[in-house]
Amino acid sequence: MPFPDPQPGAMPPTNGRSVRIALNETARRLEAASDSPRLDAELLMAHALGVSRESMILRHIGDPAPEALEALIQRRLAHEPVAYITGSRAFWTIELAVGPGVLIPRPDSETLLEAAIEYFGARAPARILDLGTGPGTLLLAALAEWPEAQGLGVDASDAALGYARRNAADLGMARRVAFQSGDWTEGLDGRFDLILANPPYIGTDEPLPEQVRAYEPGSALFAGPEGLDDYRRIIPDLRRLLAPGGAAVLEIGWTQAESVSAIARKCGFSIMLYKDLGERPRALLLS
Structure with missing residues (x-):
């Protein structure tokens, strides 16, 4: 996108290298490590x-390029995810702190919230469960959408739960949510109007970009040879946890709609498929 000219009185660039010039240079350098080099450069x-x-775009484009930028570029050239470098990631209507040991929120996962909003319509879920909550991604986004709701997030990773609690506090939601260590649905009681889950769904031998395979936790990515192991554990236990009129929304890999739907049908669920912005199958709503 074109950048506005520097505002009158803006500081002159150091050694002739302004933020504007450095952005162009950085984007070119990052082409070797990123599918979105311009966006990465800006972040x-x-x-x-x-x-x-x-x-930055509106007020600092003519400022001197900061010396701290080079170290960040080197980390990105080593394929470290931008979200780990900056320590945060935007998702839905919220900003989440993230770091090593947690799955980075993806825009495709917003499909689950879109499905839930369509299902509930004018109603609002009172109790929400997020299985494999990570840094609180889906749960905190849902609580932002429904301000009267209460939530429970479950994850097997202490690192992820630490980020989830921090994010809940930063977003002013600490009193509305609880987080606990757990193995999917094991040991859970009570009924929930909405159950969200983005389980691991990548096959053990599937190829992944270096920034994913080398940095993000394998426990949040891989689920057996077909990527279906965790669906086989989660789906059969959902019925006992769903309140009357409730729904569960699960993220799936874009090739897994039929396989995961077959598991859900055997458990007596009605199924609706939702596609992401790229028109790929991304979520199944079970009711």
Whole structure:
């Protein structure tokens, strides 16, 4: 996108290298490590400046490029995810702290929230369960959508739960949510109006980008040879946890709609398929 000219009185660039020039240079360098080099360059620059991306574009484009940028570029060239470098990731209507040991939120996962909103319509779920909550991604986004709801997030990772609790506190939701260590549905009691889950669904030998395979936790990615192991554990136990009129929404790999639907049908669920923005199968709503 074209950048506005520097505002009158803006500081002159150091050694002739302004933020604008450094962004172009950084984007070219990151082409070797990223599918979105311009966006990555902007996020890293904003982080180095200590401002938001929007503020950088509108107010700091003529400022001197910060010296801290080079170290961030080197980390990205080593394929470290931008979200780990900056320590945060936007998702739905919220901003989440993330870091090593947690799955980075993806825009495709917003499909689950879209499905839940369509299902409940004018109603609102009172109790929400998030299985494999990670840094609280789906649960906290849902609680932001339904301000009167209460939530429970379950994860086997202490690192993920630490981030989830931090995010709940940062978002002012600590009193509305609880997080606990657990193995999917094992040991859970009570009924929930909405159950969300983004379980591991990648086959053990499937190829992945280096920034995913080398940095993100394998326990949040891989689920046996077909990527179906955790669906076989989760789905049969959902009925006892769903309140009357409730629904469960599960993220799936884009090739898994039929396989996961078959598991759900055997458990007596009605199924609705939802596609992501790329028109790929992404979520199944079970009711």
